[in-house]
Amino acid sequence: MRRQPRGLVNTFVGYSILIFFALVFLYPFVIQLANSLKTEPDAAANPLSPVPGPVSFASFERIFEGTDFPLWLGNSLLVTLVLTAGRVFFDSLAGYALARLRFAGRRAIFAGVVAVIAVPGVVLLIPKFLVLNQLGIYDSYTALILPIIVDAAGVFIMKQFFESVPASMEEAARIDGAGVFRTYWSVVLPMARPALITLTILSFQGSWNEFPHTLVAVQNPDLFTLPRGLADLVSGSLGTGTQYPLKLGAALLATIPVAVIFVIFQRYFVRGATEGAEKG
Template identity: 70%
Template sequence: MLNTFGLFDTYTGMILPLLVDAAGIFIMKQFFESVPREVEEAARVDGAGVFRIFWSVVLPMAGPALITLTILSFQGSWNEFTHFLVSTQSGQYETLTTGLARFVSGGLGGGTQYPLKLAAALLSTLPVAALFFCFQRYFVSGANAGAVKE
């Protein structure tokens, strides 16, 4: 498919297929369905239009869902191996995961240099862990708490 569209062995061919996935659509759909109708109706009574309701009321409430989606998408694309293995051929477009696989299967494949292999794998997981710990407080907070008085 990438070859048909002229995207094989390009940065666009590496990035474009990973922009949207079904899990992200499901997460955002579930969140937007959980926003109480009363919040939207209150904004409509105050004179806000559809775009203004979305931009000023609903989108700020979507912070935890957007942070969750950002963390999961970054982690998924960071650890993606098969897509980059299939969509590229030259060494110019090698990613960390494909480089790590070549590193482990190349010169280290014959020996038992497990400490070096594990150190390389640990270094590849540090950015994802750092991203999670930076956004952890947003990741676990509730967005709709107190939005509607019962």
């Protein structure tokens, strides 16, 4: 009986905190959407308002007709699809071998993979440019894709996964005379669905949002992906005025694919984040 009022107060305070922070975390997106549908003077006068004065689609028309947005979108789709497919395939292949197959050098390779995860990506910018330049593939789709088509963290996730499932099924297949790759393809991969979905989603998100790598891989505007194009818009390729509705609209469109996937596959994102926590 005595605890009842205190519990109510706690619940009230708890919800107040949660709602306040939900606003803090989500309202910028509301502002982004609302202002992308405003006219420029309206956006400047009422930046906080979630309702556009007159709703205007002018900025979206200009995004598609006055900028290279369609080109960036196409490049982003192409690069992301190839990167995601490549990462899922190569990472799971290597993860499986490191978890299950016995071969000389396995430990050394795994140690190498762990070491690579620890290398801070941003210090690799100049090194990556040097090797792309030296190999003569700078400023090409190959440069955008090949250097990041495998991902050490993905290999790690897949290895951990394969170690957590029993080996009996594949052993049965092997006794039946199936080769290693055949066993992997038709017995192991179907079992690994949850891990593969997690890896697919993390790869998609990572590739879609990738920015610094594009800075040192390409300079030809025909090869820009969405983040690169967006960064270019902001740095003043638009000419006069701040043009916030247009910039916000372009950023919004670039956010939508990952947002949709996030809402649908939320628990896989959560798994990806917490898996890291358990490993530490």
